[in-house]
Amino acid sequence: MIEVTNLHKGFNGEKILKGITTTFDRGKTNLIIGTSGSGKTVFLKCLLGLFTPEQGSICYDGSVYSELNEEEQRNLREQMGMVFQGSALFDSMTVEENVMFPLMMFTKQKREEMLERVHEVLDRVHLENAEKKLPSEISGGMQKRVAIARAIVTRPKYLFCDEPNSGLDPRTAIVIDNLIKEITEENNITTVINTHDMNSVMEIGEKIVFLKNGNLEWEGDKTQIFKTDNKAVTDFVYSSNLFKKVRDAQLKGL
Numbered sequence: 629m630i631e632v633t634n635l636h637k638g639f640n641g642e643k644i645l646k647g648i649t650t651t652f653d654r655g656k657t658n659l660i661i662g663t664s665g666s667g668k669t670v671f672l673k674c675l676l677g678l679f680t681p682e683q684g685s686i687c688y689d690g691s692v693y694s695e696l697n698e699e700e701q702r703n704l705r706e707q708m709g710m711v712f713q714g715s716a717l718f719d720s721m722t723v724e725e726n727v728m729f730p731l732m733m734f735t736k737q738k739r740e741e742m743l744e745r746v747h748e749v750l751d752r753v754h755l756e757n758a759e760k761k762l763p764s765e766i767s768g769g770m771q772k773r774v775a776i777a778r779a780i781v782t783r784p785k786y787l788f789c790d791e792p793n794s795g796l797d798p799r800t801a802i803v804i805d806n807l808i809k810e811i812t813e814e815n816n817i818t819t820v821i822n823t824h825d826m827n828s829v830m831e832i833g834e835k836i837v838f839l840k841n842g843n844l845e846w847e848g849d850k851t852q853i854f855k856t857d858n859k860a861v862t863d864f865v866y867s868s869n870l871f872k873k874v875r876d877a878q879l880k881g882l
């Protein structure tokens with residue numbers, strides 16, 4: 629569980645996050661949504677320990693990050709997995725080498741042990757036969773699976789995903805969303821996902837935090853988001869033509 633209290637972050641005197649308080653539960657897919665520039669990426673980077681907030685605290689299962697010493701902070705960061713926007717795989721490494729990379733960086737396991745774990749996670753993301761391929765030789769959806777495998781290979785307690793669906797077709801996007809949700813539940817991970825995608829909200833939005841201009845404007849789940857009359861949220865939800873048409877049809881009783 630991650631507890632965020634009164635989080636403030638700015639740059640060069642400009643306030644970006646203006647006092648965010650919320651919680652992200654374990655075993656749940658938690659989504660951060662909001663319009664472009666609302667501070668979602670800055671928030672995610674604070675959660676990853678990459679940005680130091682000016683005020684407020686982030687508490688990871690009882691440990692307040694700013695109260696930990698450097699070694700404790702490093703240990704905590706090693707319990708975090710990250711799926712980057714665009715996958716960010718190493719082009720010249722095979723799928724197997726990409727997934728093994730965090731184990732080589734952060735553990736002292738023998739090669740055979742590492743390979744066993746790599747194949748276990750590749751099986752889990754259904755990439756059994758791609759291990760010797762280069763990222764350029766597999767599809768975008770498969771690359772995303774490699775990125776997920778790489779993020780979970782060290783058995784993280786926390787998983788952060790930045791726009792995990794970007795660039796994928798809608799059907800593949802849903803498969804990837806559900807894979808993240810299943811892995812979150814199976815391993816009891818606290819997962820936080822930055823997204824613009826309303827399909828993701830509907831599919832896996834167990835907790836949704838809506839940011840507007842660096843403030844937490846609304847929070848709830850995927851059923852509540854369709855019932856709220858918060859204008860900023862409804863503008864966001866119904867900015868998609870499809871959702872607007874569905875709502876109009878519902879209002880007409882169709």
Ligand SMILES: Nc1ncnc2c1ncn2[C@@H]1O[C@H](COP(=O)(O)OP(=O)(O)OP(=O)(O)O)[C@@H](O)[C@H]1O
Nearest residue numbers: 639640644662663664665666667668669670671824
């Ligand atoms: N390292 C930085 N230095 C200065 N300003 C920054 C930095 N990172 C982000 N910002 C500013 O913070 C604001 C919020 O940016 P952020 O990337 O968090 O928005 P976002 O909600 O993720 O948007 P998008 O959906 O377009 O990715 C922007 O005005 C941005 O210019």
